[in-house]
Each structure stands twice: as structure tokens, then as C-alpha cells.
Amino acid sequence: MIIWSGLGFLVAVIGFASLILTEFVSEKVTGDDQFYQEHGWVILVGMLLAAGLTYGLHRLLLLQKGRVVIDKETGQEVVLRPSHSLFFIPVKWWPAVFVGLGVVIAIVNSKSG
Numbered sequence: 001m002i003i004w005s006g007l008g009f010l011v012a013v014i015g016f017a018s019l020i021l022t023e024f025v026s027e028k029v030t031g032d033d034q035f036y037q038e039h040g041w042v043i044l045v046g047m048l049l050a051a052g053l054t055y056g057l058h059r060l061l062l063l064q065k066g067r068v069v070i071d072k073e074t075g076q077e078v079v080l081r082p083s084h085s086l087f088f089i090p091v092k093w094w095p096a097v098f099v100g101l102g103v104v105i106a107i108v109n110s111k112s113g
Contacts, residue, residue, distance in 0.1 A: 006084035011094045012058055015050045022046030040109025047102025051095035058092045 002012065022045055023036040036042050066081035084091045 002086070003088065005084045006082045007057075007061065008084045008086040009093055009101075011054055011086040011091060014053045014057065015098065018050035018053060019043070019046040022049060038105035038109075043103040043109070046104040047098045047105070051098040051102075054098060055095045058095070061091060085096065 002009070004012075022042060026036045026039075026042045027033055061084050064081060066079040069078050070076070071078055071082060086094065089097065
């Protein structure tokens, strides 16, 4: 079950699309159908692409105008913005998750191959 709030589901779309694109390009460039599976660094490239695109999504989401409300007790203005997350992880942290996963996959793949 995929759990998201706001536009957090786009993180999964970006991650999936980045890895599919990376696999397609690497196999077309090398002519080897197994190149993507045998070389962890290519998956790292896909994860870095996903991280960059997700960071861009985060920056775009920051442009959304929040709703300004006034706290009756203190009289201070508070800006309420919508929350965007995937699996309870805010969109702003997903680039780091993608980079971390990519590095781990590249290291594990290099030791096994």
C-alpha cells in the first residue's frame, strides 16, 4: 500500500521514470541488454537523476502560496502550507533518500560482481 499526502505520489513517479529512462538509455548506448543489471553505477546515475528531479519538485512546491491565519491568543500570523509526503517522508528529504539508496546499490553491486 502506497501512502502519500498532497503531491507526494510524484516522488514515486519520478523515481520509477528515472530508473526506466536510465535503463533504456544505457542499453541503447551499450547494445547490451544486461548492462543496467550488471553495473551498479548506472543505477546510481538513475538515482541521482531522480534526486535532482525530486529536488526540483520540492522547490516548485515551495512556490505554493500558504494560507495566512491569525492566532487569536497571540495575535501572530501563521502561514499554513499543504503537506507533501510519500511513506510519511516529506518530499524535501527524498533527494537524500535517492542518493543514499543509489550509493548502497552501487557498492553492493560492485562487491557482488
